[in-house]
Amino acid sequence: MRDAKRILEEKDISPSLQRVIILKYLQEHPNHPTVEDVYHDLIDDIPTLSKTTIYNTLKLFTQKGIVYQLAVPGNEAHYDYSEGYHAHLLCEECGGIFDIESDISLNIENDLEGHLILGIEVIYRGICRNCRKE
Amino acid sequence: MRDAKRILEEKDISPSLQRVIILKYLQEHPNHPTVEDVYHDLIDDIPTLSKTTIYNTLKLFTQKGIVYQLAVPGNEAHYDYSEGYHAHLLCEECGGIFDIESDISLNIENDLEGHLILGIEVIYRGICRNCRKE
């Protein structure tokens, strides 16, 4: 796992206590946490932590391309820090989000119908293996 | 364009005035309208129309698989009725959503790592051709 402080410095973000802790949290919790998740899990470590800080920090990280906001319609935003590319499965039963080792070596052309393409996101919708058993 | 009333009946939805008009609107406006868009454009035709009705109706349509909610993180939900599959480009400059004629004949296997796959959504992020010119 890459050093959080170094990642921030490379992106010209001053590595404040809160920012480093939030980034470390995202690195250690690749389960697509929400702002609420981050807050709930860190408030014991930093009792002064404010939700606004988490919002601000995650917005900053997103703009800098360190994390990205997962598109889940109609709900809170989920955040994903990950070094390798992967797709996601959205379970329609339990609402869970699962990583999919997508082999879609998507023909990401820079130019697609005149648009400049910077990234791609693949979302599968279905029933996850856990809900399927029931 | 398929008959709206028939589509509803096939899905066991009683074709009330509002439902038919909302579905027709979605058919005729494939530009991924929001609830606000639908309301704004239909309130002149049906002065009694309530936003709640649009929310309820679109939720119903989504559950029945007639339309689907487009995943745009951090904003209102956009709705899409379309007969053929296509991907979407999200412009990071203007926020616009563009259809992409995706040739991804994605290997939609029913089973992917144990999950049951029902659908797939591909979202490109980038700069649209209009913003690019500037």
Next chain:
DNA sequence: TTGACTTTTATAATGATTACAAAAATGTAG
């Protein structure tokens, strides 16, 4: 140590969506 600047924090405001209960519309049995 002072002052400028950045970061964090708490509170209030906004905006989308949902809950709820009443009103209107529709369907059905007598």
Next chain:
DNA sequence: CTACATTTTTGTAATCATTATAAAAGTCAA
């Protein structure tokens, strides 16, 4: 046609995530 049950729509209030704002705290250099 009428009375009653059910469905659908509507308006209002409530909820929930997110953003705006301004004060407080922290950082850093002269």
